[in-house]
Amino acid sequence: MLELHNLSKTWQGRALLRDVNLHVARGETVAILGPSGSGKSTLLKMVAGLESLDAGRVCFDGQDITALAPERRHFALMFQDFALFPHLDVQDNVAFGLVEQGLRKAEARVQACAMLERFGLHALAHARVMRLSGGEQQRVALARALITEPRVLLLDEPFSALDAALRLQLRDEFRQRIADVGMATLLVTHDEAEARAMAARGYAVEQGGLRLLW
């Protein structure tokens, strides 16, 4: 279980987040809603270990991981711009995390191919990522995030760069795939309909704290 205890963050003299407490169980998806600049993306980066905390603790399964480097947390993060590596093809993008876990490149590629097959992207294994459509890029980004079987999936506005029809289609696909893997998922979005469709619980960031919406 992912646990956030009294997380606080000040940015440019302003209290961005104050005493944020949150629990996300395995297999559960929790959504954080809020307008731009409310601190929801910062919260996600704090959980990932990419942003320092002014106060508070991040724990996983009871273990304090606040001081743990991002690469050792075994969480996966997805951004709205997908953040695919433009110098690698689709297969190597998906294999990236496996190589970092110490797998040989050849073996990582085999696993990446299998993953791409499950996502229906096998034909694009050797394509340059910048040539893919928005939906394809999104799927590749999810495949890359899930292949390492992360303990927590962190989604930062994952659908906001897509058009409305594709957003609906991918939302259902994502929900299904995340449910299949059964990890704790934290979703940050400004779209309440999307949040309600994806998450069992939803919170709004208000004046630096979290208010339960559903």
Add this chain to the structure above:
Amino acid sequence: MKLRASWALAAVPLAFLLVLMVAPALRLAVEGGQLPWSTPWQDAYLRWRIEWSLAQALVTCVGTLLLGVPVAWVLARFEFAGRSWVLHALMLPFVVPNLVAAMGVLALLGPQGVVQALGGAALDSGPWLLLYGNLFFNLCLVVRACTEAFGQVSASRIAAARTLGATPWRVFWRVEWPAVAPWLLSAMCLVFLYCASGFGLALVLGGQDYATVEVEIYTLVAHELELAQAAALALWMLGLTAGLALGYTALARGLAAPQRSDGVPRRRPQGAMQWAAVAAALWVLALVCAAPLVAIVAKALQAGAAAWGVLWEAGTLRALWNSLRFTLLAVGLATLLGLAHALAARRSTLLRALVFLPLVLSPVAVAFGLLLLYPQWTASLALLVGAYALLAYPFVAQSLAAGLDAMPRHLGQVARSLGASPWRVFWRVTLPLLRPALRRGMAFAAATAVGEFAVTLFLSRPEWATLTTRVYEYLGRPGETNRDAALVLACLLMALALLAFAVIESAKDSNPHA
């Protein structure tokens, strides 16, 4: 990267700048301090040198402004066959060594030059050769900066002005010009700096009467051993260039705006007037920027076989070897320094500003300061390569800084979350993506090093002659055969510059962000 880590990384280039730039400048101050600060202004001869240095820089600024703005406007607003080729070619003067440019101007306008052969008059005295040489180097800089600036002008603002009753001419002055002016001012700063602190062109084209302060400093040190007087002059020029460099840095910082998405679409010229404008712009570029280079090749091809035999002389082969090995060593060092500086400067505007300093300081002042501060190391390879690297590494740092700016920050964060340590992120994500920028920066650094002249004259041993010093050596000897040999060697230097140019342009084409 945390701020503390940035400064730790910056320690290497900063220490380098301290040892090879700041300390020599202070040593110059001590040497020059032996004389009253106003000495150069009290001596009519030295005062003329300073006044002329500033005047020729000012005249060049006015010339590039008058020619460059209309040419840039045409390139920014009209689409025509060969336009992108012209934009690529504008980069060429940036990699051409000073001495090659000087040879080109002489081959075109000097005695027995192309113009004289076509029935025109030769110019062998007066300030015109130097001013033309300055235009050759700087017109492209102004045209490039202004073309980019015109590309940033908002189409919707122009449309709004037109609907509010402004004619195209009024739109230019009330909408386009205010948007372009800051870019132009920053380009003018650079033009003034380059001209005021230029050495190679002034040495060859200025003659006795129109030599600039930089040439005078070299003469005082190398021929008259008037070190205190030379230092006083160098200090004045250092103060002036440093002041302007600070102004340029402040201006440049405000110009780092993102590309506008609603730029004015280019259109095909319509009607005789618009086609005439395109033709005129291309003529200006051909006459000012291309003609000297074409003239060198033409004159070298006219030279006899004896002149081309210079390529196989032992002295030339040694000079080529020296040029290549000094360049290789300098580019290696410049790459390490530039990489450290660019990575460190990601979060520090101060560090980012510091990288401009070696670019705008006069190479003569730098070399003279080094000579004074480290007399025991003069003619040592380490100092020579260090000085080359000092002049070359800002190109690497600037190119990499631009590459880092263009790189989405999320890539590194995602790589970290996928299990990559900071070092692995650098190795697997940052460095591969920076490769085109690195190649581009290294090519600029190589072009700078291969064409380096002033530092070599001050710090080199006779057996370390490079291609540039060999061109100068032949140019100083009387007779047509020696002039032809200098032309052939200038062709060789130009070929090396073109090689760097090709690498720069291919790096642009392989940008993964494109």
